[in-house]
Amino acid sequence: xxxxxxxxxxxxxxxxxxxxxxxxxxxxxxxxxxxxxxxxxxxxxxxxxxxxxxxxxxxxxxxxxxxxxxxxxxxxxxxxxxxxxxxxxxxxxxxxxxxxxxxxxxxxxxxxxxxxxxxxxxxxxxxxxxxxxxxxxxxxxxxxxxxxxxxxxxxxxxxxxxxxxxxxxxxxxxxxxxxxxxxxxxxxxxxxxxxxxxxxxxxxxxxxxx
Numbered sequence: 001x002x003x004x005x006x007x008x009x010x011x012x013x014x015x016x017x018x019x020x021x022x023x024x025x026x027x028x029x030x031x032x033x034x035x036x037x038x039x040x041x042x043x044x045x046x047x048x049x050x051x052x053x054x055x056x057x058x059x060x061x062x063x064x065x066x067x068x069x070x071x072x073x074x075x076x077x078x079x080x081x082x083x084x085x086x087x088x089x090x091x092x093x094x095x096x097x098x099x100x101x102x103x104x105x106x107x108x109x110x111x112x113x114x115x116x117x118x119x120x121x122x123x124x125x126x127x128x129x130x131x132x133x134x135x136x137x138x139x140x141x142x143x144x145x146x147x148x149x150x151x152x153x154x155x156x157x158x159x160x161x162x163x164x165x166x167x168x169x170x171x172x173x174x175x176x177x178x179x180x181x182x183x184x185x186x187x188x189x190x191x192x193x194x195x196x197x198x199x200x201x202x203x204x205x206x207x208x209x210x
Contacts, residue, residue, distance in 0.1 A: 054102025
């Protein structure tokens with residue numbers, strides 16, 4: 001089951017059958033419900049997750065105590081923060097939470113370290129993932145630093161639509177506010193403004209991009 005999940009979702013790792021088999025022999029597969037926190041801020045990394053189904057989000061708390069969305073973890077990806085910290089014995093400074101019910105292959109960190117030492121293909125996968133997420137973080141910093149609130153909200157909606165593969169974002173105004181480190185009142189006002197401009201259509205529990 002784990003081998004099949006890796007072959008389906010992690011084609012780069014699947015090019016090495018020995019690597020796939022070894023991951024399957026040392027890992028387990030778990031089902032995590034929406035809302036599950038699988039990496040807490042201040043905790044130490046115990047496992048490396050490979051997401052094979054569902055969706056996760058990674059947050060960072062700002063100086064005002066608001067959580068800001070940094071990036072998503074999609075099927076075929078891992079939590080780059082977990083990988084970065086696994087052999088440094090440092091606590092996490094971000095939080096990762098399941099956004100949609102997920103299926104995850106979890107590798108104990110001590111075993112993941114040995115895999116990294118043994119298989120160059122694993123390191124290639126991690127480097128490419130790190131590069132991709134680094135670009136996402138640069139974009140987040142650019143939007144947070146140089147964009148007004150309208151632009152931040154539109155960028156958030158566009159990204160959510162692209163990630164989930166449809167033109168509607170299934171989220172409440174409060175959930176969006178939490179992701180953007182804002183308040184529900186501000187987000188509701190901005191969404192009304194965007195609707196008036198013909199950019200979105202507000203529906204019960206969702207926002208449709210036009």
